Amino acid sequence: MDVNNSFAGGTITTAIGADGIGRLTINRPEKRNALTDAMWRALPAALDRLVAQDQARVVIIAGAGGTDFSAGADIGEFATLRKDGDTARLYEAGNSQAFAAVRTCPVPVIAVIRGICFGGGFGLAAAADIRLADETARFAIPAARLGLAYPLDAVQDLLRALGDQRARHALYSAWEMSASEALGCGCLLSLYRKDELEAEASRLASDIAAAAPLSVRASKAAILAQGSRSQQDLETAAAIATLTFDSHGYAEGHRAFMEKRAATFTGR
Template identity: 70%
Template sequence: MGAQTSFADGTITAAVTDSGIGRVTINRADKRNALTDAMWRALPAAFAWLTRDKQARVIIIDGAGNRDFSAGADIGEFDTLRKDAETARVYEAGNSAAFAAIRTCPVPVIAAVRGICFGGGFGLAAAADIRIADETARFAIPAARLGLAYPLDAVQDLVRALGDQAARYALYSTREFSALEAKALGCLTALHRPDDLDTEVNALAEAIAEAAPMSVRASKAAINAHSSRDEAAFASASRLADATFESVDYAEGRRAFTQKRRPDFSGQ
């Protein structure tokens, strides 16, 4: 059955449907979904709850309020929690854990972006597998206006999302760019009218949830291994791929093909 829960006093919510579609929502609309330190540190728990406890097959991450994805980190905390290099290292460990929770999530993560997607909010979207936006989306990386630097892993995600030249341009200039520009750069998989965004994102999530879960997980592991060039990641991806050929779902997929029907995958 579907389920939902919340973290960080309700500012991060997680829900999953009966069909295995998970959703993580940044729930601070009155602050343009800016993330506090507690929210950053809650995100890994939200993703773990969905994948480990609830067996979600795909996860959508979005912002509450139908207006903005996220303005990034709550700058109001910086005077105390990010005031120097020592405190910044502690603070940014929470940022990096949140980015990693998305990047290394065993199932695909779709970022549904509308409105502002700035700074650390852009970092969260950049860590996702797929980014889909509506025409109101705006992107920026304002670190150089604040006089700080982003964590290395976040910059690497931005390079993957934007490409080398566009990432340099965005980081150095702090220039804001539109959803249309983001789409042209290859940062977005698709761009939709505001009224259509939820429908299109949900349709994609449903298609992923209906696919064989072990196959989808193996594909994500293989893509991540290619990105990281890590030998252990390659070995893990290879094991996941091998396991699909011994799975119940592989037998079901073959039967469904010969019987000309839609397969019913169990994830086993």
């Protein structure tokens, strides 16, 4: 698949196939895909490009190089961009915008995880809808070892992904979790061998992309509204749900069921 667009000097790339599967790659493998400030700030635009312009029906996020998902924020920038409370607040605003872009993306986001998934990298994965990993995956939040606080919204994502006790343990102790432990606590949907992960992630993404797109968006909106409980999110979810009944997807799905054939969904 050809790269459609690149951001932050090529350290974030996006691609889209005719099948409607979008791919966002954290492209800094020589640094274990650690994210610079520019990369954090580019992530929302990259996701928006995939969904709003390229019309992706599902997005896969992965790290380049086939070894690591992401080591998190680039600590080399901390001396200047996170040197005190004022600079840290500005820096973390970019982090939070990236987490929110993943969390509130209108279509499902699948994090495909190999190797290191630490700190802010784990935060991005936790904000995704679904997490798949291979046996090399390792997870940790090293904030307690670095003497810093993790952003509030990211902590909420970790609570959802790990559950209450596991999230507390990870945050308080900087404990490193294996792939099997992540699967056991429900953080991962599935765990695969190294040679299986890409094919299984593509299969799941294909299943989602082949479903009625507005129906999938309605489900995502409803899940977001349930989590946030904001009036605006609740109204948005209700409005999308109503639209499904006048959509091509609803007509095609009903017709295909009556005709005992597989439905073919077009459009968004």
